[in-house]
Amino acid sequence: MAERKPVHITKEQLAEQRGYAAEVSAMENRPRSYHVVTYGCQMNAHDSEKLSGMLRQMGMEEAPTREDADFVIFNTCCVRDNAERRALGNVTWLKEVRKKNPNLIIAVCGCMIQQPGMAEKILKQYKFIDLAFGTSNLWRLPELLHRTLRSDRSVVVVEEEDSIAEDLPVQRLRQDAAYITIMYGCDNFCSYCIVPYVRGRERSRDPEAILREARELHASGVKEIMLLGQNVNSYGKGLECGMNFPELLRRLDEVGIPRIRFMTSHPKDLSDELIEVLGQSKHILPQFHLPVQHGNDEILRRMNRRYTREQYLDKVRKLRQAVPGIGLTTDIIVGFPGETEEQFLDTLSIVEEVGYDSAFTFIYSPRTGTVAASMEDQIPEDVATDRIKRLIAAQEAGQKKAMSRFIGSEEEVLVEGLSRRSDKAVSGHGRHGVSITFPGTESDIGQIVRVRVTEMKNNTLMGERI
Ligand code: 5AD
Ligand code: SF4
Numbered sequence: 001m002a003e004r005k006p007v008h009i010t011k012e013q014l015a016e017q018r019g020y021a022a023e024v025s026a027m028e029n030r031p032r033s034y035h036v037v038t039y040g041c042q043m044n045a046h047d048s049e050k051l052s053g054m055l056r057q058m059g060m061e062e063a064p065t066r067e068d069a070d071f072v073i074f075n076t077c078c079v080r081d082n083a084e085r086r087a088l089g090n091v092t093w094l095k096e097v098r099k100k101n102p103n104l105i106i107a108v109c110g111c112m113i114q115q116p117g118m119a120e121k122i123l124k125q126y127k128f129i130d131l132a133f134g135t136s137n138l139w140r141l142p143e144l145l146h147r148t149l150r151s152d153r154s155v156v157v158v159e160e161e162d163s164i165a166e167d168l169p170v171q172r173l174r175q176d177a178a179y180i181t182i183m184y185g186c187d188n189f190c191s192y193c194i195v196p197y198v199r200g201r202e203r204s205r206d207p208e209a210i211l212r213e214a215r216e217l218h219a220s221g222v223k224e225i226m227l228l229g230q231n232v233n234s235y236g237k238g239l240e241c242g243m244n245f246p247e248l249l250r251r252l253d254e255v256g257i258p259r260i261r262f263m264t265s266h267p268k269d270l271s272d273e274l275i276e277v278l279g280q281s282k283h284i285l286p287q288f289h290l291p292v293q294h295g296n297d298e299i300l301r302r303m304n305r306r307y308t309r310e311q312y313l314d315k316v317r318k319l320r321q322a323v324p325g326i327g328l329t330t331d332i333i334v335g336f337p338g339e340t341e342e343q344f345l346d347t348l349s350i351v352e353e354v355g356y357d358s359a360f361t362f363i364y365s366p367r368t369g370t371v372a373a374s375m376e377d378q379i380p381e382d383v384a385t386d387r388i389k390r391l392i393a394a395q396e397a398g399q400k401k402a403m404s405r406f407i408g409s410e411e412e413v414l415v416e417g418l419s420r421r422s423d424k425a426v427s428g429h430g431r432h433g434v435s436i437t438f439p440g441t442e443s444d445i446g447q448i449v450r451v452r453v454t455e456m457k458n459n460t461l462m463g464e465r466i
Pocket of ligand 2: 131187189231
């Protein structure tokens, strides 16, 4: 693969975009309200916060639903087929809404657009889409919208550029918790995964820019930050200053934000140095998302994961030794090409052996262009469905057992909202990452409250204030 260098978007380029934003906000035919629809991971959720930030800069107000908005933008995901189908279905449905609001502008961005051939497909099959752009072009939204408003044809811009844009305006979803992207892209090329093709090569943000952002968030009262990257453990690769992820965490720990989390970690890059930092830090939460993907060595090899079951379990042991009671979560795929019943049983047994607090479980979905998509022996749907059901049952049993370690213990909960079951209760996440519900009111939202866990009801931990 040809070498690709990160492209740092300059201050001048961003000033130019602000110029476009000012021009858009003065245009007669500009949309007055917007709605962002987000699919996929936290990285996309944070990208949507940036889209909102830029749209506000252009004088638009957020509309509560897509039916009320003049500008609807779909921030898409293509990691699995169902995410892609859902997005395309919803975009097409919006065509009907336009019959009622002829001024409606429909835009689509994100990973799906970055796939090979997608730009042509939109121009041919989805002509009603006014604007489409890829993940690397997000920072250019003001210019692209400016172009769309002056054109009666679709504007489609997809560049294969590994951009890093600092200081974009951000409209955060939550006031008490914030995302900070620390690195973009992925170089791992797991054989099933489309991400390296649509998010580009790994590139890390300047640590000083990250620290500045963290200090500003701390000063504005943010209580929790989530560091984002497809593979945060390889943060720093290619940076001249020599910073790595453990060192970045050490520096962030000194900022004083009460709670620091991060995701996602690749087991092969989880170093002893990082485990040591976790054990010593004050603010890094005792939780770890460590995708295992599979429990069988042969499948792990064909997935190009570059660790064995035993090596994975060894990292789990070390994490538990350094941070007793650490909350572990994972991602698992069933039905990878060629997966035999026996190999699947290895996945069931690793889930039982580790005892995860929660797991995201997926049926393998072939993605065009990836190595696994052209492997022989694709697994029939009914076999994969049966396996995921058994996996979910094993995980639920393990989860119950794992969660029971919290009963009787004290936890600090960052309250996220009223409980879904009762308006006299609130819920949020404890430091270990598990959700806890306890008596409270709206005024608790955004506060950190000390709680004693009293019982588990329908798989949810219940508590009382201390
Ligand atoms: N099919 C199913 N699951 C996938 N994931 C990534 N690619 C695929 C695919 N082709 C899962 C992995 C990853 C998570 C974000 O999505 O488990 O960790
Ligand atoms: Fe995909 Fe593997 Fe990269 Fe994760 S580490 S984004 S699964 S290629």
